[in-house]
Amino acid sequence: MKKLMTGNEAFAYGAYLHGVRFAAAYPGTPSSEILSNYARYPGVFAEWSPNEKVALDAAIGAAYAGTRAMSSMKHVGMNVAADSLFYAVYTGLKAGLVIVCADDPNMHSSQNEQDNRNYAKFAKCPMLEPSDNEEAKQFVGTALDISEQYDTPVIVRSVTRLSHSSTPVEVTDQEPPPPPEEPPVYERDAQKFVMVPANARRRHPVVEERLKQLAEFAESTPINYIEPGDSKLGIVSAGICYHYAREVFPDATFLKLGMVYPLPEKLIHKFAEQVEKIIVVEELDPFLEERLKLMGIEVQGKDIFPMIGEFSPSLVRSCAVQAGLIEAPEAPPEIKSNLERPIRPPMLCPGCGHRALFHVLRENGVLVTGDIGCYTLAFAPPLNAMHTTGCMGASIGVAHGINKAGVKDDVAAVLGDSTFLHSGIHPVIDVLYNQGSTTTIISDNNATAMTGFQEHPGTGKTVQDMETKVVDPEKLVRGIGYEKVDICDPYDIDKMEKILQDHLKSEEPSVIIARHPCVLSTREKHTPPEVDPEICINCGVCLDIGCSPLVQEEDHVRIDTLLCNGCGLCVKVCPQEAIIEK
Amino acid sequence: MKNIDFLMAGVGGQGTILASNILAEVGLQLGYDVKKAEVHGMAQRGGQVDSHIRWGDKVYSPLVEENNADYLIGFEMLEAARFPHFLKENSLALVNDYRINPPLVNLGKATYPSKKEIETLILERAGKVLWIEGTGIAKNLGNPAMVGVVMLGALSTLIGGDKEAWLDVVGRMVPQKFVELNKEAFNAGCAVTV
Incomplete structure (x- = not known):
């Protein structure tokens, strides 16, 4: 029986089916629903970690201990987790470790458009790329098998369009393995798992040799294959782009790659001999194209298709027509009307506590260094109340640097509660240690709201709905050494303003917790005025x-x-x- | 089986995603290969939500290609007006006769186009625009969030397929306590077009 699943549901299902018993993640669009779906399966342990690096370390630990493990993250989450990815490639593991990582071409909900295939090459880590959700399910299993056979983490790459699209997935062909009867036994092997220089020097040749073996594996794995067709045109593609290309070039010969790193060079040469012309259809960077060119194969790619943004069948077709690869299809007349259609940007919700805080900040002319979350929307008109946003946790360090540079403006860093716990703790330590005067405002709505109200260490609940200890940001910053700490409901705008002015005037580093729970998650509602x-x-x-x-x-x-x-x-x-x- | 491509457009919070899930599931029940694409993330904050649903013998891309959609289902007038370039000639648009102002309009800095202007624009491609008092009907039944199910009812009479199959999927996919009410909303939608 087939069931419609999103890509994220299929990754979770695949992990469950293939015996993953531990998974850890930090929410991030478009990857968040992988972990929340996985957490619902029986007999598994799932956690929201404070950030992606902690999540990956925890998954590595579970895999060291002989338990199949998964960590999922959005593309920029990999930047946070990268240090751990690199050592895990050197150490290898005991049981399979799969890292599902979702890129966001067109930045539907992200600050950049990085192509994480580069991480595969950079970290020397194999990478698979499913093109639909049946493959998403299956490739998690393939990744775990590769991981165990070759003793390496394996990355499975998704993109927004795959993670958030629904396609049929077979749900009755497999059962998950039974739970282990005995608890796993940790096998101590310091030479393999302690990456001091002497050991790491012994591991690097292992990594290089492993890549050669993986390249051999890539030649024979059924997830890389040639689809015969007209020999005039050969298309190389992987992932969701394969489907766009299939629609636009129905008669071409295809090289469909399920494994994008390392590449099957013999298979590619064989393909090249079969076709007269080769086109690579890939979103973002010319990752495959460059490799093929290094192999001495004549290909076209980025001279036809853009390096920026997301592909679609319409885009692939229009580029192909322009390059003379296909005839222009019969199309209805162009639409003539130029009716003005005002844009509808996302906004802070009615009742959102962030709005009251940013109203006060704007009225006081504060230079606000911002962060990643719903509240980033305060940069936009008519609020116009945020002036920088870069990545998770950047607000505090940036404010500290601006303060140290000596500008006259009143400066405040604003970040959410989940973002603070993700990567705001080290920068508040920095401010305190280096005698800064920065005012940090934690806009605390007791939720990871932007990505869909996931629990976090401050909410008292886990992803599997267990009651747990609450990490209180006030106690935390007082414990670090902050003495000037105030808590205020931003809807009390007079009190909020008084506290803000007091903190901004002070030479002492300080923290304000502006606390109003997210009205969407608490369903708080009052009679309209x-x-x-x-x-x-x-x-x-x-x-x-x-x-x-x-x-x-x-x-x-x-x-x-x-x-x-x-x-x-x-x-x-x-x-x-x-x-x-x- | 003929391929059918649908485009749904609405505003976050209107129930567009549930309606698109139902429509995709109905396709699967009717024996089609089905794919569906949408982007969510910031949509809950009142942004636009557009959803692509494709039924066919074999569907590759989850995204509908421009000039190819058979049906445009607009949950909000301005949102419907953003997508006529996706329609093929003589296609059909079902549009909820309902307006949600974008922020710039509320601030008096942009103009919301008139219903007539929107209709003229969509008719450059569509053979017909079917205006449906979807939100009105759903509100009368007790919950404006059922607008999606009303729209699906109207759509079902145009596509055909066993009505019971549609109702069965609606019953399975809406919240348990509102099953009967949603079936009523679906039937009310059917009545609009019959």
Whole structure:
């Protein structure tokens, strides 16, 4: 029987089917649902780790101990986890370790568009790339087998379009292995697992030799194959792009690669001999193309298809037409209308506590170094209240550097509770240790909200719904040595402002915890206020808080009661007192 | 079996993703190969959500190709207006007669196009625009979030296929306590087009 599954559901199912008993991750679009789906299977242990590096270390530990393990992350999560990836490639493992890593071409929800295939080459780690969700399920199993046979971690690469697309997956062909009868026994082997220089020097040749053997494996594995077709045109492709190419070049000969590192060079040469012209269809970097060119094979790729953004059948076809590879299809006439269609950017939700905080920050003219989360949306108009955002945890270090540079602006770092626990702890230590004066604001909504309300060490629950200890950010920063720490509900904007001004004035490093639980996860809702059209002078001050239920009509502002959460922030900011709480 | 490509467009929170899941599942029940694509992540914050659903003998890409969609199902008027270039000639658009202002419109800095303008634009490709009081019907039944199921009801009468198969999938995929209400919403959608 076939069932529709998203790519992420299929990765989770594949891990369960192939005996993964330990999995760890930190949420990140488009990879988050891999772990949350895996966590629901019986007999497995799953955890949200504070960040991707911790998650990968934990998965490596489980694999050292002889238990099949998985770690999943988004592409930029691999940057955080990279140190661990590199040592695990040297040490190898005892049981299989699969790392599922999801790239985000077009940056649907990311700060960059890095192509993580480069990590495979960089870390000397084999990489598989499924093209649909049946393959997503199967390749997790293949990866674990390779991992155990060749004693190496294996990366399975996804992209947003695969992780978030649904395709049929066979669900009745396999059963998971039975649970082990005995607990695993750790086999101590310091020469293999202690990467001091002397041992690491012995391991590096092992890694190089292993890559040669993996290249041999790539020649014979059934996940790399030639699909015969017209010999005039040969297409090399992998992953989701293979399907776009199949639609655009239905008659071509295909080399479909399920393993993108290391590559099967003999198979590629054999393919090259069969076809007159070779085109590589790959998103982002010319990863396959460059390798083929180094092999002395004449190919085209990035001179036809873009290096930037996400592919689609439409894009692949139009590029192919432009390059003269195919005839232009019959198309309906171009659409002539140039009707203006205003964009609909994502916004902070009605009732969101972040909004009140950023309103206060803006009103006080603060230079805000920001971070990754829902609150990043505060950079946009009309709030315009965030001035830098780079990556997870960057806000505090950047604020510290700006302060040390000696600018006159009041500077505050703002990051969420989950982001603080991910990578905000070391930078607050830095500020304290190096006698900085930075004010760090933890905008604490008690959730990893942006990626779908996942639990984290501050929420008191695990991914498998177990009650657990709560890591309290206040105790944490006091324990580190911070003496100036205040907690405030940002909806109390007068108190919030007083605390903010006090902290900004102070030469002491300080932390403000602006705490209001995410209204979507707590379902907090109040009666919407009303605008008295007689009093409202349509000045637009309330509109500057950027709350979607506030609508400007011809002579007054109206509140859309269907959308309104009743938080009352607009009541507080209205200078005419025209908005009345109900 | 003829391939059928659908495009759904709405605003985060309108139930677009559930409706697209139902439509994909119905295709599978009717014996098609099915693929579906959408991007979520920031959608919950009131951004746009568009979903591609493809039924066919053999479907490769989960993304619909421009100039090829058979049906455009708009949950919100402006969102429907973003995708006519995906439609083939003489295709069909079902559009919920409902408006959610984007932020710039609320701020008085952009204009929401008129219904007439939107219809004219979509008719450059579609053979017909079927306006449906989806949100109105769902609200009258007690929950505006059922708009997706109303729209699917209307769509089902145009595509055909056993109505019971549709209702069965709706019953399995909506929250348990709202099964009957959703079936009512589906039937109300059917009644619009019959």
